[in-house]
Amino acid sequence: MKAAPFLYVKPKSIDEAVALKERHGASARYLAGGQSLMPVLNFRLDRPDLLIDINGLSELRGVSNSGSGVKIGALTRHAEVAKSEIVKSQLALLSECIPHIAHPAIRSGGTFGGSVALADPAAEWPACCLALDARIVLRSSKGERRVEAKDYFLGLYDTARTENELLIRVEFPAVAAGTKAVALELARRRGDFAIAGVLAQAKKTGVRLENVRVVFFGISDRPVRLSAVEQGIAEGQPMETIHQAIDAGINPDDDIYQSGATKTHLAKVLLGRAVEQLRQ
Amino acid sequence: MSEQMQISFILNGERKQVLVPMRLHIIDFLREKYELSSPRVGCEHGVCGACTIRVDGELARGCLMLAVQADGKTIETLEHLTQTGEIKDLQEKFVERNALQCGYCTSGMLITAADLLKQGKPASREAIRDHLSGNYCRCTGYEAIVDSIEAVMKKRVESGKRAAR
Amino acid sequence: MNVQSKPGKGGYIGQSMPRPNAVRLVEGRAQYVDDVMLPRMLHVAYLRSPHAHAKILAIRTDAAKKAPGVVLVATGKDFANIEKFAGVLAHFKGMKSAQQSVIAIDRACWQGEPVAAVVAESRHLAEDALELIEVDYQPLPVMVDIERGLDADASVIHAELKDNLCFSRDVDAGDFDAVAARADHIVEQTFRFPRHTGVCLEGRSVLGNWISADKRLTVYISHQAPNMVQDCFAKLLGLPESAVRVICVDVGGSFGIKTHVYGDELATCALSMMLGRPVKFVADRLESFVSDIHSRDHLVKGKIAVTKEGKLLAVSFEDRLAVGPYSVYPRGSAVEGNQICNITAQWYTLEAYRARMQTVFTNMAPYSNYRAVGHPVAVGIAEGLVDAAARKIGMDPIEIRRNNLIPDHAFPFQSVSGMKFEVMSHHRCLDELVKAMNYEALRKEQVELRKKGRYRGIGIASMIEITNPSAMFYGIGGVRVSAQDGCTARMEPSGSIVILHGCGEQGQGTETIFAQIAADAIGVPLETVRLVTGDTEVTPYGGGTWASRGAGVGGEATWQAARALRHNILELAALITQTDIGKLTIVNGSVVDSASGEEKITLAECGRIAYFRPDTLDSYRPELCVTRHFVPKQFPFCFTNGVIACHLEVDVNTGFIELQKFWAVEDCGTVLNPQLVDEQMRGGIVHGIGPTLFEHCIYNENGQLQNGNMADYLVPMPCEIPDMVVCHVSTPTKETEIGAKGAGEAGTAGTPAAIMNALNDALLPFNTVLTDMPFTPEKVLKGLGKV
Structure with missing residues (x-):
């Protein structure tokens, strides 16, 4: 289980990184936190010729305010997201996710951008991007472009990011004050990827929930937002009706431990609990 | 380009300049080049925690870090934590409470526990388990490990309080 | 800290002494095999069959031989002079197995069987060259x-075996x-x-x-039985026993995995x-x-006969288990x-017992003895049936056991199956629990x-465990694994x-x-006693550490040797x-007058005279180095007993099980430490939790491991493991002076049944019974009719 040979380079600027990648194309990989790339290298499941280590690009690290929203640099570690006062006060949904994310050593190594770039369907950050209408900022030699989260996640580990583009940050629009956020997931062991997860947020006005957002993860090839479910919750529809919307909206594949039907069931249970928490 | 790269870093308090094969993860490198045996190869895919080391003061999975990435960084292994005496109390408690059997997970356990103890505040048993959640031990069933960390934490917090008074 | 004519109060025996050899482990100074670096050392990596069953038509190694750093590329044929082997025990009537070669030659029989080896300057280079080896496989039917x-x-x-039956009884x-x-x-249950x-790890x-x-040949190996490795490697490599020295320093977990001969290790x-x-x-x-x-992999159909008053009359079951393609x-x-x-079920007073067991060869990975061999299944069947009977007649699980x-x-x-039990304490253990x-x-x-x-849910599992095995275990079957231990x-x-002891350490203590x-047997301070184990060159011949024999067999040999030295x-x-x-007696390292306690002479002074001035002792020749051997003979095994309880909570909406706590009461005779x-119990319980809730080698129909x-x-x-309370009842065995029985198996033996019974206790209101381990959330949900 030793990685096949590759070359390594650590560029000093984004331009240099992007230029290198464009020169080497599909035989090169950007290396961020390495928490997902390194295992596949060790397994020899991936064998790039060149690793472009972007960890020298300090401008890609950190959480800051941008206008009314929040931007998170691609190299921001999960642990830094967890500690960020900006995240705590303005992106409650992300804070709710933290306890579910891996383990201390992974949190200090893994990056926000890496997670969004990889787009594991069971990961929390991609689901947060979708739930919060984030824009994913991609950089190539042609410049920057922004992709809306809803247009970014295309399938299993498949995104709108083209081969050579570098994900440099994620921009979150402001979340309305008073919005309550819930992140629930079920994993067989603490810190494992979710077998089913739900992110939900809403503003509670009297007994009503407004601006409802619901994203499921771990149940499809990508995070899934179901507007019919959101509408149903906002309108106070009975849970059975909302469950029908879930059945219509998701069709999880079986995995080695559970069937798609089980995942759908768990998604419903989690949603019920999330809504209950939002109503409290 | 060569498959090796010159790096400079601080290893267990000593500055090192060395040529490193690019594809080596840092555990193989530390073990082969410096004959440090405490960093252990367990799973090489980031699950078991046996390779946990300290990089710039933070926990890191050594099997998920390339040796070349040590360039400019400060790397600490259990050998160093032993030498500085930082976790002498914890090591003694591990022995007294038998918080290890075969010892293979122990380097990673101690370094991960040291990270929690460094925070200097009390933690519940659940929080201790949570901090250790990525470290696998096949022998002990974890309880003795949690007991040891809890006991050392209590003692440190108490002596910290006394010192503050 | 005084001399003991028998182990008892006042000495080190019975005290929770910390392990002196753990200090180097917490300082990062352990020495596992991978830490041993020798001059001119090479590394080998093995190419493994991707097929569960395939004919090997051709292997082309030319490119690999030319790869950088490669010293040697070898295939099965290159090892043809190594004797083939088969793990067949002569006392198991009708048992059979095909002959296995160290590296597959014409045919690979499981996914992962080694088919070629590359020796190179580094493991990295060896793995690079493995990729250059081309093998033509012709897939064969997979069982x-x-x-x-x-x-x-x-x-x-x-084909030479005619069928896939390894052994039946x-x-x-x-x-x-x-x-x-x-x-x-x-009541029937599957x-x-x-x-x-x-x-x-x-x-x-x-x-x-x-x-x-x-x-x-010096063999540094991560293993539980150095003398067995010496014997087997010498035989198979065609060397005299004396030409093979086996060294086991620190061993990073074993649990039975490291009691076998593996082809790749022998090939190395x-x-x-x-x-x-x-x-x-290094694998x-x-x-x-x-x-x-x-290990495990059983499908069992069981039956229990019970009266309405709660008297258990008889148990029967059919057990089908799937091993690998060869008997290990x-x-x-x-x-x-x-x-x-x-x-x-032999811990119950049954009137009749019927068992049918069939061990079946498959094209899955090799299979053999793993911690608490057979016990989790034996206890699982029995305790699962007992609870099923209790539910049927509406009796409390404690009461039906009492x-x-x-x-x-x-x-x-003597149990109905013919097991001979010297002494046990089921009722005291249950009361304590x-x-x-x-x-x-x-x-x-x-x-x-x-x-x-x-x-x-609350689940109870009573049990017995085989420990301190005699020669009735292997020797009688022609297997050259020592039943006796020697101690110098x-x-x-x-x-x-x-x-110096033939029984080594893998962290058990x-x-x-x-x-x-x-220290107790002689009368010296503990810190003056030094241990040497894990080197066949210097330690007396012994069986090693497995089947919970270290304390009871190895410990008794130690006692006998130390008493003779005293x-x-x-x-x-x-x-x-x-x-x-x-x-005279010896106290704290000095020979003293037994009545007054007055010091007569220190052991150091005895040593000085014995070693440097023996001329002053006339014709007396001091013998300050003695060896004694011990093997249990009165009983084939020393049975221990205990009971485990599990407390858990089921989330009936998600199917997730949260373990709350375990309690275990174990009677391992004299509790030496x-x-x-306690830590053997806790570790053992977690080995029982694993396959009951989480662990499962999932193979598909093509014999491919899906989650390796x-x-x-x-x-x-x-985070998945709760705290565990351990209590002791002590009924020493009389077969030895120290009276210790084994303690390494009980936690693993009883835990699956305790969890299963607790789960079914929790689900009682839903009228569903789950017996298909591991109990995943999906299985719970299915049991509840929710998916």
Whole structure:
């Protein structure tokens, strides 16, 4: 289980990184936190010729305010997201996710951008991007472009990011004050990827929930937002009706431990609990 | 380009300049080049925690870090934590409470526990388990490990309080 | 800290002494095989078959031979001079296995079987070259179906064996049908115990160093039985026993995984002999999953006959278990099934017992003895059936056990299957358990919580465990695994004591308890006792550490050797001080007058005279180095007993099970070191939790392991495990002076049944019973009819 040979380079600027990648194309990989790339290298499941280590690009690290929203640099570690006062006060949904994310050593190594770039369907950050209408900022030699989260996640580990583009940050629009956020997931062991997860947020006005957002993860090839479910919750529809919307909206594949039907069931249970928490 | 790269870093308090094969993860490198045996190869895919080391003061999975990435960084292994005496109390408690059997997970356990103890505040048993959640031990069933960390934490917090008074 | 004519109060025995050899482990100074670096050392990596069953048509190695850093590329044919092997035990009637070669030659029989080896300057380079080897495979039919493996039309893995049956056994004691006819109920239950594996954190590791000038092979190996490795490797490599030295320093977890001969380990030594250089092999995590032995994998149909008053009359079951394509050498793959036939439900006063067991070859990874061999299944069947019977007649699980466990006063006792039990304490253990867990309060809490929609369950599992095996275990079957242990006790000139022992350490605390025993037996401070284990060149011959034999067999050898040394020291002291030996004793490293306690002479002074001025002792020759051997003979095994309780909560909406707590009461006879026994229990319980809730080697119909990595094969991590309360009852065995029985198996033996019973107790209001382990959330949800 030793990685096949590759070359390594650590560029000093984004331009240099992007230029290198464009020169080497599909035989090169950007290396961020390495928490997902390194295992596949060790397994020899991936064998790039060149690793472009972007960890020298300090401008890609950190959480800051941008206008009314929040931007998170691609190299921001999960642990830094967890500690960020900006995240705590303005992106409650992300804070709710933290306890579910891996383990201390992974949190200090893994990056926000890496997670969004990889787009594991069971990961929390991609689901947060979708739930919060984030824009994913991609950089190539042609410049920057922004992709809306809803247009970014295309399938299993498949995104709108083209081969050579570098994900440099994620921009979150402001979340309305008073919005309550819930992140629930079920994993067989603490810190494992979710077998089913739900992110939900809403503003509670009297007994009503407004601006409802619901994203499921771990149940499809990508995070899934179901507007019919959101509408149903906002309108106070009975849970059975909302469950029908879930059945219509998701069709999880079986995995080695559970069937798609089980995942759908768990998604419903989690949603019920999330809504209950939002109503409290 | 060569498959090796010159790096400079601080290893267990000593500055090192060395040529490193690019594809080596840092555990193989530390073990082969410096004959440090405490960093252990367990799973090489980031699950078991046996390779946990300290990089710039933070926990890191050594099997998920390339040796070349040590360039400019400060790397600490259990050998160093032993030498500085930082976790002498914890090591003694591990022995007294038998918080290890075969010892293979122990380097990673101690370094991960040291990270929690460094925070200097009390933690519940659940929080201790949570901090250790990525470290696998096949022998002990974890309880003795949690007991040891809890006991050392209590003692440190108490002596910290006394010192503050 | 004074001398003991028998182990007892006041000495080190019975105290929770910490392990002196743990200090180097916490300082990062352990020495596992991978830490051993020898000059000119090479590394070997093995190419493994991607097919579960395939004919090897051709192997092309030219490109690999030319790859950078490669020293040698070898295929199965290059090892043809190594004797083939088969783990067949002569006392298991009808047992059979095909002959296995060290590296597959014409045919690969499981996914992961080694087919070629590359020796190179580094593991990296060896792996690079592996990718250049081309193998032409012709896939053959794959047999992985435990239920169809013996059907007439099943594809047979080894044509020369005629069928896929490795071993079968029928036990028919008492007249089951007649006895069952008197029962009010016959309750049936089917159980599934999953295939799982050891996941030792240190992979299997070996470093062979052949020095042709000496004609000697030194083998550094991560193993539990150094003398067995010496015997087997010498035989198979065609060397005299004396040419093989086996060294086991620190071992990073073993649990039975490291008691076997693995082809790749043997091949590594053969490669060292071919090259005349040290060659190291360390199994990486992926190859561990497909080449370490697997275990369990049973499908069991059981029946229990019970009266309406709660008297258990008879038990019967049929057990089908799936092993690998070969019976693992030398201990075989049939002990698991055999033990189950022997012990299932034998802790109850049954009138009849019928068991049928069939061990079936498959194209899955090799399979053999793993911690608590057979016990989790034997206890699972019995305790699952007992609870099923209790549910049927509406009796409390504690009560039905009280009614039927062999009375504590009934020993010695012969069970209906013919097992001979010297002494046990089922009722005292159960009483202790009920007290420790506050059973009544938990039952009340359960009722209250149910009203709030929370479903907690309490599960009990009584059990017995085979420990301290005699020669009836392997020797009788022609398997050259030592049943006896030897111990040498030596006093050095300074008065310090060295204990050399054939039974080594994998973290259980073996060396520590031997030191405690020796210190008490002689009368010296513990810190003056030093242990030497794990080197066949210097330690007396022994069986090693498995089947919980270290304390009971190895410990007794230590006691006998140390007592003999004490006698010799006293004889010497009596001569020097001109005192009647009967008036002398040894306390704290000095020979003293037994009546007054007055110091007569220190051991250091005895040592000085014995070693440097023996001329002053006239004709007396001091013997300050003695060896004693011990093997149990009165009973084939020393049975221990205990009971485990599990408390858990089921989330009936998600199917997730949250373990609340475990309580265990174990009777391992004399408790040599309570903390070490507790930790054996706790570690053992977690080995039981794993395959009950998480661990499962999942194969598809093509014999491909679906989850052979640590992200997908779920071992219990810190947050999945609750705290565990351990209590002791002590009824020492009289077969030895120290009275210790084994303590390493009980936790693993009883835990699956305790969890299963707790789960079904929690689900009682839903009228569903789950018996298919591991109990995943999906299985719970299915049981509840929710998916």
